Amino acid sequence: MTTAMEKLQELQREITCAICRGYFSEPVTITCGHSFCKTCLSWSWRVGLTTFSCPECRQVPQVREFPAVNVRLAQLTDLSRELCSLLLQSAKGQHQCGRHKKALKLFCEDDQTPVCVRCSQSPDHGAHKLSPVEEAAHNCRKKLQHLQNHVVGKHLEEAEKLLAQEARSAAHWDWMIIGEYNRLHRFLMEEEFQSLERMRQEERARQDRISQHMQTLQDLMQELQKTGDQPNVELLQEVKQLLGRSGSILSQRAKAVIPELRECPIPGMIQMLSQFRVDITMVPTSASPFLTISEDKRSVKAEEGWQLETSHPEADFSHYIFAEQAFNSGRQYWEVDVTQLSQWILGIHTTYLRRKRGRNVDSCTSTFLLCCVKKEEDYYLQTHPGSLDHRVKGSVLRVGLYLEHNPGTLVFYNVLQSSLIYRFHPILFTAPVTPIFCPGPPLPGIKSGPMTLCPVESCRHSYL
Incomplete structure (x- = not known):
């Protein structure tokens, strides 16, 4: 029995495709002598490969044409499959009916189950279509082989083509995305160069104005000294005109000397920061009786009667409104509408590390x-x-604040101009950071409106 089983296994190997590990279907034989299913070999020799080698021994056929179906091997495969089926049944013994203890020689097509002769004569199977087990098994194997080679194989081939198409599409999209980001980088570099060049030109113009103002002042000093040394009558005759000119020159000081905040728009910055928008609200109580917070806790207004008790309002915590939220990690961005205010204060309150002398x-x-x-x-x-x-x-109408906990950074933006105002960096935060607000100090005789936190959604829509 062992020898027969070994012969059976050897026979099965001879009619088995080395690619799909199933019985041959439309077998083809290449010049090296190895045979494969026609469909399996066509999958192996995909279009685009430069070398068409044998999938089993890797030899390259001398003839590149696809071989024809080996009809004799196909017939031998069919006969061998039936023989293998019979040998397997003979080796394992026939199955028996559990009720009648008879061999299962028939197959009920309606119930899709093997039955014995006595079962086939019972009322349960009397009107059913019956066929010999060998014939039914042969037909079943043909169906399975057809399903394997023509249905599943076709879907597998389609999936393989789709996978290759997706791979090409993904690579194409990768290159397109990389190209767009490279374009964006170039655009930003050009904008950076132009912005820096504008600032350098403005700085040179400002230096020229200051130099001219200095020269004018030096000339005025010499003229004042020279006029002062003149005799009384001549001095009195020229002093009126000289004093008028001196006043005119000194009035130009603010324009020439006092620095003006540079306007440097950064395209796309506010839109980019909007992804870090946070929805914050104000603590509904205040230490100052002159500050009123709205019911939705999104705005605060300074009432009349607020008198400054110090020349440094930034040091007076009684006039600050704190946010209900505090942040100790990540990145946050919020905006405040100060359109109706002449004076205001915005920022954060926190604990941080301050470096002293040395490393302390x-x-x-x-x-x-x-x-x-x-x-x-x-x-x-x-x-x-x-x-x-x-x-x-x-006046600045809307201020954006960007907070980044690590590294510690706080940046102020003029939102409507998309320009930078100022950046604190680095700040070594050691505790949560709380936004603070102050709608003042109010100016005498000027009625101020509220300071308002801009809602997240409305700000997002305003940039679209």
Whole structure:
């Protein structure tokens, strides 16, 4: 029995395709002598390959044409499959009916189950279509082989083509995306170069104005000294004109010397920061009786009667409104509408590390602020701490604040101009950061409106 089983296994190997591991279907034989299913070999020899080698021994056929079906091998495969089926049944013994203990020689096509002769004569199968087990098994194997080679194989080939198409499409999209980002990088580099060049030109013009103003002052000093040395009558005759000219020259000081905040729009910056928008609200109570917070906790207004008790309002915490939210990680961005205010203060309150002499550091509780101050007809933006004290051409209507906890960064933006105002960096945060607001100090005789937190959704739509 062992020898017969070994012969059976050897026969099965001879009629089995080395690619799909199933019985041959439309077998083809190449010049090296190995045979495969026609469909399997066509999959192996895909279009585009430069070398058509044997999938089993890797030899390259001398003839590149696809071989024809080996009809004799196909007939031998069919006969061998039937023989293998019979040998397997003989080796394992026939199955028996559980009720009648008879061999299962028939197959009920209606119930799709093997039955014995006595079962086929019972009322349960009397009207059913019956066929010999060998014939039914042969037909079943043909169906399975057809399903394997023509249905599943076709879908597999389609899936393979689709996978290759997706791979090509993905590579194409990769290159397109990379190209667009490279274009964006080039555009930003060009914008950066142009912005820096504009600032350098403005700086040179400003230096020229200051140099000319210095020269004018030096000439005026010499003229004043020269006129002062003249005799009394001549001095009195020229002094009126000289004093008038001196006043005119000195009045040009602000325009020539006081710095003006540079306007440097950064295209796309506000739109990019909008992805870090956070929805914040104000603490509904205040230490100051002159500040009123709205019911939705999104705006605060300074009432009449607010008197400044210090020349440094940034140091007076009683007039600050704190946010209900505090942040200790990540990146956040929020915007504040200050359209109806002449003066205002925005910033954050936190604990941070301050470096002292040498390598020593100590922990400090402080604020980082941007203040808008109005002097006569001009508006000035100042930072505390910091060195910013610059005049602006007009009032800032909406301020954006960007906070990044690591590395510690706080940046102020003029939202409507998409331009930078000031950046605090680095700040060694050691505790959560809380946004703070102050709609003042109010100016005498000027009625101020509220300071309002811009809703997240409305700000997003405004940039579309």
